[in-house]
Amino acid sequence: MISRYLLLVPLMKEYPTFVTHLECSETGETYPADQLRGLSDHGKPLWVRYDLKALARSVSKEQLLSRRPEFWRYREFLPVRKSQNVVRLGEVMTPLLPAAKLQQRLGCGEILIKDEGRLPTGSFKARGLALAVAMARELGVRRMAMPTNGNAGAALAAYGSRAGIETYVFCPQDTPTVNVQEIAFQGATTFLCNGYINDCGKIVAGGQEAMGWFDTSTLKEPYRIEGKKTMGLELAEQLGWDVPDVILYPTGGGTGLIGMWKAFQELEAIGWIGSKRPRMVAVQAAGCAPIVRAFERGDRHAEPWSNASTIASGIRVPAALGDYLILDAVRESGGFAVAVSDDAIEEAQRECARREGILLCPEGAATLAALQQELSTGRIQPNERAVLFNCATGLKYPMQSAHGTIDLAQPIDYEAIRRAGSDS
Numbered sequence: 329m330i331s332r333y334l335l336l337v338p339l340m341k342e343y344p345t346f347v348t349h350l351e352c353s354e355t356g357e358t359y360p361a362d363q364l365r366g367l368s369d370h371g372k373p374l375w376v377r378y379d380l381k382a383l384a385r386s387v388s389k390e391q392l393l394s395r396r397p398e399f400w401r402y403r404e405f406l407p408v409r410k411s412q413n414v415v416r417l418g419e420v421m422t423p424l425l426p427a428a429k430l431q432q433r434l435g436c437g438e439i440l441i442k443d444e445g446r447l448p449t450g451s452f453k454a455r456g457l458a459l460a461v462a463m464a465r466e467l468g469v470r471r472m473a474m475p476t477n478g479n480a481g482a483a484l485a486a487y488g489s490r491a492g493i494e495t496y497v498f499c500p501q502d503t504p505t506v507n508v509q510e511i512a513f514q515g516a517t518t519f520l521c522n523g524y525i526n527d528c529g530k531i532v533a534g535g536q537e538a539m540g541w542f543d544t545s546t547l548k549e550p551y552r553i554e555g556k557k558t559m560g561l562e563l564a565e566q567l568g569w570d571v572p573d574v575i576l577y578p579t580g581g582g583t584g585l586i587g588m589w590k591a592f593q594e595l596e597a598i599g600w601i602g603s604k605r606p607r608m609v610a611v612q613a614a615g616c617a618p619i620v621r622a623f624e625r626g627d628r629h630a631e632p633w634s635n636a637s638t639i640a641s642g643i644r645v646p647a648a649l650g651d652y653l654i655l656d657a658v659r660e661s662g663g664f665a666v667a668v669s670d671d672a673i674e675e676a677q678r679e680c681a682r683r684e685g686i687l688l689c690p691e692g693a694a695t696l697a698a699l700q701q702e703l704s705t706g707r708i709q710p711n712e713r714a715v716l717f718n719c720a721t722g723l724k725y726p727m728q729s730a731h732g733t734i735d736l737a738q739p740i741d742y743e744a745i746r747r748a749g750s751d752s
């Protein structure tokens with residue numbers, strides 16, 4: 329008996345995990361951990377709750393220093409119990425890039441850009457989907473489905489293929505082509521649909537019985553928030569276990585904002601940070617700003633936005649299931665929600681690329697446009713440290729073309745090249 333037990337021990341490689349239960353984010357009702365669940369019985373997103381006292385006893389800030397620079401270094405804060413269920417594609421801790429020239433021009437205390445485009449599949453959706461897929465594997469899911477504006481689908485496809493889980497992805501028909509292609513190419517069965525992301529969501533919800541898939545829509549399963557939470561843990565660690573004055577976050581479904589807010593609560597609960605919180609600023613595009621409208625009206629729930637339109641497809645989300653969680657975090661933090669125009673987004677993207685050599689995605693550029701706007705209204709002060717989230721690589725989006733063409737059959741006109749250089 330004893331020898332059989334000893335033989336088994338090395339095979340059961342388990343992470344020390346501290347999940348105690350799941351909790352309805354609306355009613356506080358609790359559900360057991362380690363069971364497959366989407367929403368609460370009230371149809372609301374679920375929080376993953378931990379025994380934070382035991383967590384605090386089991387890991388120290390110093391111990392983290394010897395671990396790999398990836399978000400799995402925060403495994404005590406994450407729900408995956410068996411290490412063999414972790415799916416890796418070379419996750420990195422994303423850099424926090426200073427933007428000194430923009431800082432000087434805009435008159436901001438400090439601008440730091442968290443460049444999430446370095447993650448696998450080129451966006452921070454990797455954080456959420458790595459966790460969702462790992463937990464799906466742990467809980468025996470064989471098939472997953474989701475609606476997406478692009479980046480989430482790509483991350484689901486890649487991590488799903490890596491984990492040996494079948495994936496189905498539904499995109500609005502005007503999803504950028506490169507996103508649709510990367511999703512299909514990385515193994516998801518992919519469809520275009522003539523509607524918005526919410527319409528695609530209905531296909532997924534409606535097909536659960538017929539298709540036997542697990543609905544992996546934003547906030548419809550508990551673990552994507554936990555993955556996105558690592559942005560808050562990582563940011564605090566990179567700042568020497570401190571938080572910035574203000575975080576500007578391009579907000580669609582809001583998982584990242586909600587997740588970071590949870591991270592700061594957990595870090596304070598274990599005594600790793602103090603009670604100071606960054607003001608959370610939810611940035612949306614003027615052509616799709618349901619959260620901004622609700623914030624300004626003082627509402628806790630956001631009315632769906634009609635005729636949503638913006639070049640920043642990642643934040644083109646007319647209705648967010650976690651609207652009240654976004655608005656609660658924004659308000660508790662003393663922050664606000666703000667919209668910027670597509671023109672301002674394009675201008676910010678151009679300026680950041682030229683001045684700083686940092687290629688933002690339009691959603692990331694929206695945060696820079698918002699910073700500029702709010703420094704002038706005074707809602708952000710000139711002595712503050714601001715962190716902007718660039719959530720995806722700019723390489724997936726349309727960019728400027730060349731300044732001229734050269735015909736090799738003709739003599740090279742260096743004067744024309746010089747002129748093009750000084751004009752641009």
Ligand SMILES: *Cc1c(COP(=O)(O)O)cnc(C)c1O
Pocket residue numbers: 451453479480546578579580581582583584585642643689691692719720
């Ligand atoms: C998904 C996405 C967002 C919005 O993130 P949420 O956490 O869902 O609000 C912003 N930018 C990009 C590039 C995205 O892919």
